[in-house]
Amino acid sequence: DTNKKVKVVFVLGGPGSGKGTQCANIVQHFGYTHLSAGDLLRAERDSVLIYASLLVSDEVSLEDLNVNSVVTIIFQMVRLQGKIVPSEVTIKLLQRAMEESGNDKFLIDGFPRNEENRAAFESVTGIEPEFVLFFDCSEEEMEKRLLNRNQGRDSDNIETIRKRFNVYMESSLPVIEYYNSKGKVRKIDAAKPIEEVFEAVKEVFTSTSD
Ligand code: UP5
Numbered sequence: 001d002t003n004k005k006v007k008v009v010f011v012l013g014g015p016g017s018g019k020g021t022q023c024a025n026i027v028q029h030f031g032y033t034h035l036s037a038g039d040l041l042r043a044e045r046d047s048v049l050i051y052a053s054l055l056v057s058d059e060v061s062l063e064d065l066n067v068n069s070v071v072t073i074i075f076q077m078v079r080l081q082g083k084i085v086p087s088e089v090t091i092k093l094l095q096r097a098m099e100e101s102g103n104d105k106f107l108i109d110g111f112p113r114n115e116e117n118r119a120a121f122e123s124v125t126g127i128e129p130e131f132v133l134f135f136d137c138s139e140e141e142m143e144k145r146l147l148n149r150n151q152g153r154d155s156d157n158i159e160t161i162r163k164r165f166n167v168y169m170e171s172s173l174p175v176i177e178y179y180n181s182k183g184k185v186r187k188i189d190a191a192k193p194i195e196e197v198f199e200a201v202k203e204v205f206t207s208t209s210d
């Protein structure tokens, strides 16, 4: 089984806790490939919109449209409510990205987000994470960061942010508790400045690298 050689670190934490920011740093220093589940879902959504506009302009026919992508339009609507896209879709996108990367070390950022995600990933891929990097940050600080991010993300408005926090508390924290009970969580104080957070992150990766 080739999966046996694949090394996965889950990077978890609330919306705006700094997962993406720190993953970019980790990639530079430790040779991992960064896969943000949220980014993969957004890219899939964007490709659907491109297909749709080509279709309208008669450059592409309906047969060229892949049905799986059309389904993701519906999931995008779900996403705007801060809800969690079904595992099947996210896992498929993650597997595709892992294959395309040619790497064997991955930071999976923002996934698994609920128990169903976690169990499905383990059973579909047979991969268990080496450890879980957990960015611990207050809701107040996360909200401030998201409102200041200004990257034109359609879900960075106060109503959607509140919904994302609720889903995080109800569905995602239990996943972190599950891995904590298995001794796999490496908790980082993520409320500090970016450089200080990265110092703590580096310690985790240096002490567990082989
Ligand atoms: N910033 C970062 N670190 C800072 C620091 N230490 N001090 C001060 N500022 C700091 O950071 C956010 C902002 O804060 C940036 O402006 C940054 O400069 C600043 P970022 O690194 O982007 O934080 P991150 O934790 O990555 O926040 P993100 O918004 O990406 O987290 P979410 O978990 O909300 O978003 P994600 O893209 O993972 O998911 C979005 C949605 O997709 C979900 O709500 C869900 O609906 C859907 N989804 C699924 O359904 N399934 C999945 O598996 C994944 C996503």
Ligand code: MG
Residues within 6 Å of the ligand: 019, 020, 036, 038, 109, 110
């Ligand atoms: Mg992110």
